Amino acid sequence: MSDISFQRGKALPLQVAGLLLALMASWLLWSGIYKPLLLGLGLFSVVLSAWLAQRMGFFRHPISLRALLRLPAYWGWLLQEVVKSSLDVARIILTPSLPISPTTVELPAATSTEAGRVILGNSITLSPGTVTIDVHGDRLLVHCLTRESALELKELEAQRRLARLELG
């Protein structure tokens, strides 16, 4: 986390256009009133948000369009994992004897990009039973509810799936 410098990064026209488009679409979706005044206000907020995002370094971590298109496949796999681990955690909570065996495990992030690490950490936290509690360098410290889920994480399936996205 030490390499946060507020350099603004070079924004590619395609990225800026994509962000503006996404912001405008969400304005139109949530506003629902299409009068010139409100549309003008929307345009103003969209440009303001894009400028703030650029200031915050939003464009420092470019994600290719190809990776975005491959994301749904990753989400499908993630959904499957979430369902599986949710059932496990629900069963553990409902068992009277509470058969937990908390385990921490350190995993390699196995991606060089910051976006990849964020996606990996978030996916691990998203599935119940495993929570990323620390990221230092390219290592993730993960707290698991049971020893079995820790062993499963050691197989690095998520890292392999993530590598297929080819983020960098």
Add this chain to the structure above:
Amino acid sequence: MYSVVSIAILVTMVLAVVRALRGPTVYDRVLAVNMFGTKTALLLSVIAFLVGRPDFLDLALAYALINLVGMLAVLEFFQSQPRDLPESGHD
């Protein structure tokens, strides 16, 4: 049927409040409050369907946003406090 789901969510919110009151650490309380907040967003969405007023969905989104920012602000506040203080407050 929506009422069944909203009752389930309400019960969980009560459980979260119990956890927030019991603690024992500050972080337990923050966790419970965060859980309460996300459940509020969920409850607002369900209520939108329960009473048939889709504008409640806007409130749900607003609440989800405020909850996230609020929780990060609270954490920032705790982290900026001196470390050697024992678990400082119930308030």
Add this chain to the structure above:
Amino acid sequence: MTETVLDILSWILLCLGGCFVLIGGIGALRLPSFYTRLHAASLTETMATLLIFAGMMLQAGLSLATLKLAAIMVFLLLTGPTASYALANAALQSGMRPKAGRLDGSFEGEQT
């Protein structure tokens, strides 16, 4: 016909979602320590959110409400883990060690 099937399916999803919310709440009370309670919270934050929103989206059909529901769901699913991580990391930084076994020797003792 498809109406009824969709109706039944969405009710099942909503009921399951309600169950998961309850289980998460019970877990937040029952589990013994802060780090384990995080898992109960993430159960309600991911699985229950997914199920309840999926059920409501089936009820709403193809409409603006479905889009809004999808937007809220994606927002909750994206920010939930971030908030959990921020909370867990803040607890860790404050010196609260998880009472947990270690799986591999590569983790060098008490570090942050």
